[in-house]
Amino acid sequence: MASPLAIIYTATLGRAGTWSAVSPQVSAMLGFSAQEWLAENRWYQQVHREDRDRVLTAAQRSAENGQPFRCQYRLYHRDGHILWCRDEAVRLAPDSDQFQGLIFDITQEQQAEQTLAELVTSTAAVTGQEFFHLLVRRLAAALRVRYVIISEWLDQENVRVIAFWAGDRLHPPFTYKLSVAPCNAVLKQGKICYYADNVQAQFPDDPDLVAMAARSYLGVPLQTRHQQTIGHLCVLHDQPLPDPEQVRSLLEIFAARAAVELERDRAEAAFKRSSEQFHAIFNHAPIWMAVVSLDGRLLRVNRVCCQLLGYTTEELCQMTCAEITHPDDRELSSQAYAQLARGEVNNYQLEKRYLTQAGQVLWTISSVTLVRDSQSKPLHALAQIVDITERVQAERSYRSLFENAIEGIFRSTPAGHYLAANPAMAKILGYTSPAELIATVRDISQQVYVRPEQRAEFVQQIELFNEIAEFEYQIYRRDGSIIWVSENARAVRDESGQIRYYEGTTEDITERKTTENQLYFLAFHNPLTGLPNRAFFCDRLREAINRISRRPQYLFAVLFLDLDRFKAINDSLGHSTGDRLLRAIGARLQTCLQAGDAIAHFGGDEFAILINDLASPTEALQIAELLQAQFREPFQLDDREIFTTASVGIALGRRAASQTPYQHPEDLLRDADIAMYRAKQTGKACCAIFNSQLAVYTLSSLQLETDLRRALERQELCLYYQPVVSLTTSKITGFEALIRWQHPHRGLLSPGHFIPLAEETGLIVPIGLWVLQQACQQMQTWQMQGLLDDTVAIAVNVAGRQFAQSNLVSQVKEVLTATRWPAQRLRLEIVEDAIRGNEAAVTAKLHQLRALGVQLAIDDFGTGYSSLSRLHRLPLDILKIDRSFVSGADRRSDNLEIVRTIVDLGLNLGMRIVAEGVEVAAQVEQLRNLGCHDAQGYWFAPPMSAAELASHWLQRP
Template sequence: MDARTAFRLLADGLSREPARDFFPWLALRLASIVEADALAIVRVIPGGRAAHTLSLCIDGAIVDNVDYVLAGTPCEQVTEHRVCLFARDVVKDFPDDIMLADLGAEAYLGVPVLTLDDKLVGLIAAIYRRPLTNGGVAQEVLSIAAARVGSELANQRAEFALASTERQLADTHHRLARTNHALTLLRLVNRVVIRSADEMALLSEVCRLAVEEGGYQLAWTGLAQGEEKRIMPLTCSGEGQEFLDECRFSWSAESPEGQAPCGRTIREQTAQLLSPLVTSPDYAPFADAAARYSLATEVALPLHLGSDRQGVLVLLMNTALEVSDDELMLLQELADNLSWGVSALRLRREQERMQQVVLDVAEAVTARSNDQFFSHLAQRLAGVMMADAALIMRVDDGVPLSASLEAGVVDGQPVENFSFEFSGMPCGENFHSAERVITQGVATDFPLIERLMGERFQAWVDRRLEDASGDAIGVIILLFRQPLMAGYDSPRHLLRIFAAGAAAELERRRSDSHIRHLAYFDPGTGLPNRVHFMERLHGAILKSRQEGHRLALMFLDLNRFKEINDSQGHDVGDQVLREVATRFAACLARGESLARLGGDEFVVMVERADEIHSAQVVGRLLNALANPVLCDGHRFNLDVSIGVAFYPEDGDGPRELLKNTDIAMYHAKECGSGYRFYAPEMGRDLSRRLILATRLKEALKNEKLELRYQPIVALGSGNLVGAEVLCRWFDNELGWISPIEFIAVAEERGMISQLGEWVMSDACRQLAQWEEMQVAVLPERLYVNLAARQFEDPLLTQQLCDIVGRAGVSPDRLGLEITEGGFMQDPEQAVRTTEQLCKRGFVLSIDDFGTGYSSLTYLKRFAAYAVKIDKSFVSDMLTDSNDYSIIETIIAMADRLGLRTVAEGVETQAQASALKSMGCNLAQGYLFSRPLAAEEFQRLWLVESNPSMNVVGDGVVASRD
């Protein structure tokens, strides 16, 4: 190849294009230009003893790169910064060069690759299978190429150094940032440690700070549990707290779970770091959960929570990274300070609780409390006291006084559980004594001991166990086969220490049992409470779902129970509830459970139930209250409303099912049927009531209600004598809403007093306006309905006086109407209220008379002006002889009591004539007029030409516009 062609190809080979790999391209070009059988571009590894090919071309093709040792090769001489040419027999000159031998090399040409500062970084070697006769052009070509290769290697090195520097800077910045976070966290934790007064609050706050200030995703503290070698999480904060619920942590060296950092930390009492978590074999039991919650790095730090309590602080991150020594050191300091804080808190509590220094030997009996506590205590007690038998007894509640075995040993072997009455035992003679010693004669004087223990003992020592209040809760008994020496006293101070430990554990267990009972049982009735029942219901639903059977839930609410509390007091009410609970429980069978939700509400769950079975249970519950409840000299006739719903059709969860039973109970109470099974439309009714309650509240607030006035006329003269004030409500979305519906909602939701005050205020305002206008005809008075809830208010009289006073009208222009049921709820209060109202000038009418259960004894004492005959009697009076007779009786009775009578719902001339002939004074109804708006009532009735009544013979005719 001529020189021009060679250098043109060289120039092409030295150019670098992004689309092709530089070194293989150059090797191919160089091998072609210098006509070499093999050509290698080599980088010399620092130290100069080995090399690595950057590109190797053999017979015109690129092959895999190789590493080789320079010693014994011609390349070794090239590393001395000089060109090496071996024109022939190169294999003979370098017999140890395997590569040359494998290639069948005859000639070798090597050129060093140097940097600008003359440092060797590599070489280019051309190998020939023939002698090289003229290597001048080849040497020039390779020298030019070597300069370009040196430049390329220098550039690569610079780029690598720059990238490495950037990575180091980023790592340094990240480490500094995390170290700064750790410093900040340490400062904040120290402040919390100093100020905290509660151990759990301290641990919780440290977890919160670790997440919010330390930048960790999840932080938790755990306590090492002894024999099970489990780690129980205590407090936690951050994202993925469910991770703790899914994992069971251990500190056992034999357990796979114990290989995680938290377990190793507790075992080795050193800080542990693991990252990444998901791929680490030590984290295999938790890998799936860690992946779900994106946990990648864990730092575990040992906590010392007291002499026998080891714990761990675990910090988890969502990125896999190395924690610097500085950060780890700060975190360890944080854990040490936290341990000190917890220990200080525990020590402070101990100092406050303890009143005397505990003897050193007490450590022998302060073992960790667990199921084996009393067994171990009895074993050690017998050994220390050199007794043949040691018994730890718990005093039982009840009469006669008795005790049950907590733990006991005879000759080191456990004793089977038994109990005994104190009568006939040494401790029964004077149990008030703190300690008794009988040195001999026990077998003879107290034979019951041999019957209980199965063998004879001659000596006895016991120590009374007391709680913090000084009450007896147990007794420690030591038995000896041989008599004791007189004045036995050697290790009795140790017995006091054992007794203190046993008493403390008995009291703790009693407290735990009591706390659990308080948490899960109703104190008034002893029944399971809402919390306990909801847990049982949840479990029953899961079981029903798995086994595919139905479950019935019944909501029970006593009717009018509030009256007992209000009239007799809560003590009597509580006694009644206990008796009711006893009766309900007695009528239930297996698979039927009872609980008290609160107040006078109970609930019954029936497993594997259908409609027939449920109806039978309901029947038993209703029948349980068939007989009166006798309490404190009183007889209470009670009944109950029961709502029934079924799983799964009426609710797929505990809350929804309970809600639907409540809805069904409400409907049962509303219709007085005793019980109702839930139906979907009941929920819709409740939803409408909720909507009505909300919109009624808004209507009252914004005065969107309206008043209507229905005239009351004198049957004798036909003149207008008054008008009943009726409330109406039109809602923009719901339209006209029946008074029956919205008044019931107002009573149910506690808005009836507010509604009544508004009606009274607006009626007084309208009356004052008519008086001011000096209309031609003014009704004697307006009649306003009072709700029973208003009538029960002892401040009602003053409130009504305030309303009429603000309006500027006289009280005698207002009639107040109340139903029989309203004033009979508390007759004595009703008598007092009516007397007060009459003294102030108000007129009282009894509405819907004949539909309630009035007592004539009370009725004659009411300061009433009139009674209103309910329209239910008037509507059928001409066709139903019973209704006709009732009306005659009411009119006659009212006449004898000096009361006026007003007939409601008069719609026909015949009804009016008949009422007049019976002596009825007044009437109202559609025969005369429908309820009218104020403007229309004024236009039609408050004028000289109002629709007066014309008496024609025995008939009554109403003239209208």
């Protein structure tokens, strides 16, 4: 069969040649039928007139010598347009004048070569930005595309467009985010990327693709000779690319040239920046800088040099370094510079003096560096000079400051004796002079520190960090009195790194510490009774709450005590008497407490007591009664006896119902306060434990747990089934198995009454396995009875605790084997919380379940804590929208938007979408319009027993 890309022919060649046969492809290629072509001997007429002589000469030569005929020339199409072709023919037999040949259409190849030649020619003589602008314009025309972009990769997040041809003109440069664009892989992976169509759908967050209405994209990286990607060259079009292979070929060719230009631009820019930086540093440096010739002449100086020396730039550039150097330093300075100029050293540093124009002496540290040429020959020197005049003057004045400082200044050895001290240091320690201090104190840790272990702490910290700041400790003065001091010190080391001595300052902070202690007491104590206040008590409560996590058996209680009739005492006897009574009560209550307990006065007549390490809740009641017993004896205030009582509320550290600890101190105090008010309602001088009535509820919960453990044995659990309906066909696609409990006394219970308890106690594991077995067995029974279509699936919920079981996969496999229910028709609906843990372990288990053939669904999506960033990495098939979002979608726009977002997310991840809780027709229509696949809810059917479902919904075909 002839190729549609070539004409096969048989003919005699030469000027008198005739064609005897031609393939039908002549019609597709040149517009003539085979009959017309042969009858009219069209070949010679259709050869381009400029090519005829050359072609006929070559044909005549082959006819005469019998050699194969090969020639490229142009042919006219019937409609007049010109095609390039390649003609190849060979003699049929040695004694025959007939040749058989093929004519190939190579128009596109010629056009591509011509395009490439034009592009190369037009861009050969330009460089830099002009090259980039010309290249994008010529590529857009040659490739027949709307957009051509050349970009520079700035960093991991940003790309700068340096040339952008759009439609019919150049656009100015701009920067865009790499993470949302199709060039991400081109730049970060250094590979060619091609998107034939719908590129916007693949990069929905790229606003530029939308603005350009782009459909296709092809990009190639710009790489240096070291294969480092520095940018990219790409084309975009509002239609599929006309000729992707030609586009790719041309982009690869010109990407190499563009990379060279971009790298050269970068190098030039870097050199320019470097040069500008040097000049900027030189001219604006805060220190002297000068360029010095090898013979010591100043070639160039900066502004600071002129300012400090008092000369102009012109004056200094006519001088030598020796002329501005102090006479006493010239010899040493000249020797060092001569050694540098000879190339014997590359740099040196000297402390030397310069003279200003006014004769002032400037102390400096001069750092001089030799600059060499590319052959390492010395060119000149760069001098960097730091003015240390102030430092020298400061050092000279240091001794005066040392002697007259208000703070103590010292120098001491690691062994613990003073090397030096100023008068203020001697005064702080109670000595008459520094000499007396140094002579007397031979062991600082024993003679000065009140707590010698703090000296060890001081030494340890300064060895680790080389300095210490505001180190506070108590010291003995010479007379034995104790004061507080604050010390700042640093270690001075020798060349080997060993500490030679410590030096620092010491300040007497005794007065400040006294004030701080007073402020601390006021912040955490009641000013009337001196007892800790609410803030202090809450700190102690927080410690007790945290202790529970470390000691599971630990039990504590808070007793909230409120005086009975205190207002009457205050009103009748006066506030002064009331205050004295509160102080007396606080003192008496303290006598009842043990070492680990705590008491606080909250203000008014309210006291709180923390009792630690209780043996049982009963002990808390006993202590409360002991506290109340303290009020049986009157309080003697002057000559008056005052009787009062107190009501006590008790809150245990663990909640009565769940035995879980409190999380916040304020919650515990609140419950103790509530219990106290309940005690007051009972009568004066009573006690009450918070939520004691929950004991009834606790007993009820225990009974329910006992009943639930027996429910499986007594076959009290049963399954209801709710149909899942296709929103497209309205046919049943499956059922969800929903558990019910036929309780012998409470009647039919829905899952909400017992599943939380089952999860808490771990009973959910055997119950979940029972549900899986029963559901698969029932479906297989219906299948055997011919009541089910072969595609109907059963959905079974998997709780978090059940999913965590190591043998879950084997259990599912065993159930499928035992019931003979097809794995592909089993859907395991897993709650979001179950897949929150270790991602690797969760993913592995999901893959194992998937390997069995079952379908995996994420249940009640949007109500748990699943991470959208990892959802796409999990092997899930189905996404179920929670009823809480569906129920209001027909009335509330926010609910509808949430549902829309979830549906779009699931569809983008290739998941099947099932909506729960559909109750009205409007919701059905909304879900169908959003693209949701299936739905379930009371609009279709409520959950039904197996018998009811079989009789009303399932029918034999």
